[in-house]
Amino acid sequence: MGKDVIVALDFKSGKEALSFLDKFTGRKLYVKVGMELYYAEGPEIIKEIKKRGHKLFLDLKLHDIPNTVEKAMAVLSRLDVDMVNLHAAGTIDMMKAALRGLTREDGTRPLLIAVTQLTSTSQERMTEELLIDEDIDKVVIRYAENADMAGLDGVVCSPLEAGKIHDACGRDFLTVTPGVRFDDASRGDQVRVTTPAKAKELGSDYIVVGRPITQADDPVAAYDRCMKDFVEV
Numbered sequence: 001m002g003k004d005v006i007v008a009l010d011f012k013s014g015k016e017a018l019s020f021l022d023k024f025t026g027r028k029l030y031v032k033v034g035m036e037l038y039y040a041e042g043p044e045i046i047k048e049i050k051k052r053g054h055k056l057f058l059d060l061k062l063h064d065i066p067n068t069v070e071k072a073m074a075v076l077s078r079l080d081v082d083m084v085n086l087h088a089a090g091t092i093d094m095m096k097a098a099l100r101g102l103t104r105e106d107g108t109r110p111l112l113i114a115v116t117q118l119t120s121t122s123q124e125r126m127t128e129e130l131l132i133d134e135d136i137d138k139v140v141i142r143y144a145e146n147a148d149m150a151g152l153d154g155v156v157c158s159p160l161e162a163g164k165i166h167d168a169c170g171r172d173f174l175t176v177t178p179g180v181r182f183d184d185a186s187r188g189d190q191v192r193v194t195t196p197a198k199a200k201e202l203g204s205d206y207i208v209v210g211r212p213i214t215q216a217d218d219p220v221a222a223y224d225r226c227m228k229d230f231v232e233v
């Protein structure tokens with residue numbers, strides 16, 4: 001499994017996202033388009049980024065009844081994206097429906113991964129607000145097993161949980177991990193975080209990094225630091 005750094009393009013407009021990408025002259029990145037940018041620009045921004053040769057994870061985190069998710073995934077399958085996601089909390093039936101919707105007539109489809117527990121969720125909040133009275137690691141692993149059972153390709157989780165998920169679901173089951181911070185950086189709203197180097201040690205397949213790169217004084221240097229610590233060492 002090739003490891004890579006996925007840059008979260010959390011920008012309010014296509015103009016900002018594209019001028020950010022221009023800083024990486026000629027380099028092909030793996031980027032993530034999330035709700036903010038997609039809701040602002042729609043499918044056109046996807047086409048433009050793909051035209052420039054970048055790989056793209058479309059992060060819309062679908063979570064609805066199975067029929068609605070199946071139909072929405074069928075629409076997303078027409079976009080030339082490499083990966084899409086949904087919330088595992090929508091149940092195994094919803095994940096199976098998503099997979100059906102995403103699979104094109106010729107049998108091809110983007111990778112489909114499931115968010116387990118958001119990396120901004122702490123043990124305390126999960127227990128007290130969501131009334132899930134279990135150890136958060138156990139919940140994340142159970143959601144990963146559900147995603148595996150539904151036939152998905154992997155999960156979104158904290159890098160801290162990547163090793164345990166591979167133990168439960170196998171080495172080929174993808175762990176895509178946001179919640180990544182350099183030692184000297186602020187966590188912001190993230191809770192279950194670690195560094196790119198530690199994420200590599202724990203077996204994460206992809207790290208998803210937003211603000212530590214996009215808001216750095218030198219974004220290209222910050223990206224290169226992630227690549228060096230996570231991919232190249």
Ligand SMILES: O=C(O)c1cc(=O)[nH]c(=O)n1[C@@H]1O[C@H](COP(=O)(O)O)[C@@H](O)[C@H]1O
Binds near residue numbers: 120180
């Ligand atoms: O699905 C995601 O991408 C996601 C899941 C999750 O549990 N936590 C999480 O932070 N993300 C996304 O990963 C990115 C992390 O951004 P930074 O916190 O700025 O590095 C954001 O775009 C989030 O929407």
